[in-house]
Amino acid sequence: MFIRFVTTGGTIDKIYFDAMSQFEVGDSQVKHILTEGLANIDYDIVSMFRKDSLDMTDDDRQKLKEYIESDDAERYVGTHGTDTMVATAEVLARIPNKTIVLTGALSPARFKTTDAVFNVGMAVAAVQTVKPGVYLAISGQVFEAGKVRKNREENCFEKIS
Amino acid sequence: MFIRFVTTGGTIDKIYFDAMSQFEVGDSQVKHILTEGLANIDYDIVSMFRKDSLDMTDDDRQKLKEYIESDDAERYVGTHGTDTMVATAEVLARIPNKTIVLTGALSPARFKTTDAVFNVGMAVAAVQTVKPGVYLAISGQVFEAGKVRKNREENCFEKIS
Amino acid sequence: MFIRFVTTGGTIDKIYFDAMSQFEVGDSQVKHILTEGLANIDYDIVSMFRKDSLDMTDDDRQKLKEYIESDDAERYVGTHGTDTMVATAEVLARIPNKTIVLTGALSPARFKTTDAVFNVGMAVAAVQTVKPGVYLAISGQVFEAGKVRKNREENCFEKIS
Amino acid sequence: MFIRFVTTGGTIDKIYFDAMSQFEVGDSQVKHILTEGLANIDYDIVSMFRKDSLDMTDDDRQKLKEYIESDDAERYVGTHGTDTMVATAEVLARIPNKTIVLTGALSPARFKTTDAVFNVGMAVAAVQTVKPGVYLAISGQVFEAGKVRKNREENCFEKIS
Numbered sequence: 064m065f066i067r068f069v070t071t072g073g074t075i076d077k078i079y080f081d082a083m084s085q086f087e088v089g090d091s092q093v094k095h096i097l098t099e100g101l102a103n104i105d106y107d108i109v110s111m112f113r114k115d116s117l118d119m120t121d122d123d124r125q126k127l128k129e130y131i132e133s134d135d136a137e138r139y140v141g142t143h144g145t146d147t148m149v150a151t152a153e154v155l156a157r158i159p160n161k162t163i164v165l166t167g168a169l170s171p172a173r174f175k176t177t178d179a180v181f182n183v184g185m186a187v188a189a190v191q192t193v194k195p196g197v198y199l200a201i202s203g204q205v206f207e208a209g210k211v212r213k214n215r216e217e218n219c220f221e222k223i224s
Numbered sequence: 225m226f227i228r229f230v231t232t233g234g235t236i237d238k239i240y241f242d243a244m245s246q247f248e249v250g251d252s253q254v255k256h257i258l259t260e261g262l263a264n265i266d267y268d269i270v271s272m273f274r275k276d277s278l279d280m281t282d283d284d285r286q287k288l289k290e291y292i293e294s295d296d297a298e299r300y301v302g303t304h305g306t307d308t309m310v311a312t313a314e315v316l317a318r319i320p321n322k323t324i325v326l327t328g329a330l331s332p333a334r335f336k337t338t339d340a341v342f343n344v345g346m347a348v349a350a351v352q353t354v355k356p357g358v359y360l361a362i363s364g365q366v367f368e369a370g371k372v373r374k375n376r377e378e379n380c381f382e383k384i385s
Numbered sequence: 386m387f388i389r390f391v392t393t394g395g396t397i398d399k400i401y402f403d404a405m406s407q408f409e410v411g412d413s414q415v416k417h418i419l420t421e422g423l424a425n426i427d428y429d430i431v432s433m434f435r436k437d438s439l440d441m442t443d444d445d446r447q448k449l450k451e452y453i454e455s456d457d458a459e460r461y462v463g464t465h466g467t468d469t470m471v472a473t474a475e476v477l478a479r480i481p482n483k484t485i486v487l488t489g490a491l492s493p494a495r496f497k498t499t500d501a502v503f504n505v506g507m508a509v510a511a512v513q514t515v516k517p518g519v520y521l522a523i524s525g526q527v528f529e530a531g532k533v534r535k536n537r538e539e540n541c542f543e544k545i546s
Numbered sequence: 547m548f549i550r551f552v553t554t555g556g557t558i559d560k561i562y563f564d565a566m567s568q569f570e571v572g573d574s575q576v577k578h579i580l581t582e583g584l585a586n587i588d589y590d591i592v593s594m595f596r597k598d599s600l601d602m603t604d605d606d607r608q609k610l611k612e613y614i615e616s617d618d619a620e621r622y623v624g625t626h627g628t629d630t631m632v633a634t635a636e637v638l639a640r641i642p643n644k645t646i647v648l649t650g651a652l653s654p655a656r657f658k659t660t661d662a663v664f665n666v667g668m669a670v671a672a673v674q675t676v677k678p679g680v681y682l683a684i685s686g687q688v689f690e691a692g693k694v695r696k697n698r699e700e701n702c703f704e705k706i707s
Contacts (some may be wrong), residue, residue, distance in 0.1 A: 203262070204225075
């Protein structure tokens with residue numbers, strides 16, 4: 064079973080640059096997380112964007128969709144900023160016969176305390192166990208695209224009916 | 225969706241006691257991992273044993289099986305030592321109509337570098353997405369009970385056919 | 386031996402706010418660092434500012450100087466942003482008969498990889514061992530005020546002769 | 547200013563071997579700690595023993611003393627198990643004209659929560675600021691050899707008068 068990871072940026076990969084007293088999207092933390100998680104799986108990592116998800120455009124989402132559609136893998140884990148993860152999932156949901164799980168983090172993977180490792184663990188399990196479709200793995204849950212929203216006040220994701 | 229965590233000990237919960245220059249099974253790290261993972265789920269944690277899995281007896285496995293059989297939840301995540309996780313899964317596999325995912329760690333959750341967080345994340349996702357049965361979530365994979373072994377030389381779990 | 390910690394902000398205490406995709410100075414990490422360091426010392430912590438050091442004004446430095454001058458402790462550890470730590474040290478150097486050690490971090494204490502813990506450890510040792518005066522404890526060294534500069538290219542502190 | 551680190555084992559370097567469900571003294575963590583602490587200093591690391599300090603013999607202490615006496619550096623930081631650090635310091639105290647600071651940890655450096663980084667930070671600052679002699683840097687304090695004991699009940703070091 065092969066998993067292709069596609070990284071697009073977001074909080075999960077944020078790094079802090081002291082020189083400018085600001086942080087930006089840094090290198091993807093996926094490989095580091097899989098290594099620490101002792102994941103004995105067949106995978107590769109494709110870096111597509113390095114963006115805050117608020118900066119992801121409709122064009123970016125289209126590019127991501129076209130990339131996955133024309134690519135030959137069956138299972139994808141996408142890392143993505145949390146603010147527009149729901150919107151991207153809805154665009155990807157039109158792709159048939161592929162299993163795509165989006166995840167990300169509310170706190171950067173480089174922090175001592177972060178949800179990134181737990182979330183990537185969830186995504187890796189979900190992409191192996193769910194039937195083809197598009198899902199979000201975050202907030203301790205596996206959501207289907209179109210049935211989830213980010214609750215900004217509570218800073219978590221929740222099911223919508 | 226409610227998840228009941230049942231802890232039995234193992235490396236995942238190992239703690240080091242300097243006074244005796246040895247380590248033992250400490251408090252379960254599951255609550256800490258779920259909190260850090262920002263898991264917004266309905267759950268509780270039952271502490272059943274605090275044993276190295278090499279010290280788990282057939283009686284212990286029977287007790288665990290009877291507890292889950294007679295208990296009212298539908299979904300369980302069990303934390304367990306890696307050395308006999310496979311054997312325990314096979315005993316639990318006789319329980320009908322419940323979803324049980326065992327996980328653990330090769331490196332203690334209290335270490336800086338540990339597979340515990342990733343593995344619990346995998347188990348939480350798996351217990352929500354698989355059909356009733358008994359599974360292992362470890363080494364980056366979700367295995368069915370009876371179709372997995374621990375490869376001691378490689379220090380990982382692998383599918384058997 | 387009593388040590389008074391005075392916190393002024395800086396990278397050491399930076400926290401990330403996902404909601405606004407930015408970070409700000411958060412609660413001081415000094416108490417957390419001393420607890421983890423198993424420091425068995427008599428101390429308290431006074432929070433004076435929560436500023437990036439580029440935002441520290443001459444007025445702020447004057448206030449800090451007056452606070453320490455009129456205060457009754459003999460030994461101080463000040464946490465401070467790295468960009469103007471050298472300037473603040475020079476203002477404080479006019480205070481007689483007190484031992485003051487400034488420290489901070491180039492990477493936030495909340496990061497997995499940070500120089501904050503090491504630096505606070507250095508400051509705590511230095512404030513107990515040096516004679517009265519003002520010092521910087523950072524970059525693995527203990528510098529006297531007036532004989533140190535931040536090398537921005539190398540992102541470290543170095544002695545000037 | 548050059549610092550020679552001499553490692554002898556102890557809790558600071560403990561690692562856990564899952565295969566045997568036990569832990570042993572692993573590679574020294576000093577280089578890792580100095581790198582993370584962004585220590586911009588001239589140093590090297592000599593590995594002398596890999597022992598629990600309860601296993602250090604009088605012969606071992608004599609070897610360590612002879613090594614430092616005949617070696618050409620002026621400043622040493624020694625990492626050492628906490629149980630007999632006090633005894634080793636008293637043997638080394640007979641060496642004239644060298645500055646030697648012993649440190650270690652009550653919790654392994656490889657743990658998420660450890661006093662190792664703080665303690666090595668203290669030792670690095672102390673070895674630069676104290677006059678020649680032998681010291682312990684631990685429990686948030688810098689102690690002179692011969693004036694300190696380990697309080698086993700409280701699991702900390704304290705001054706004796």
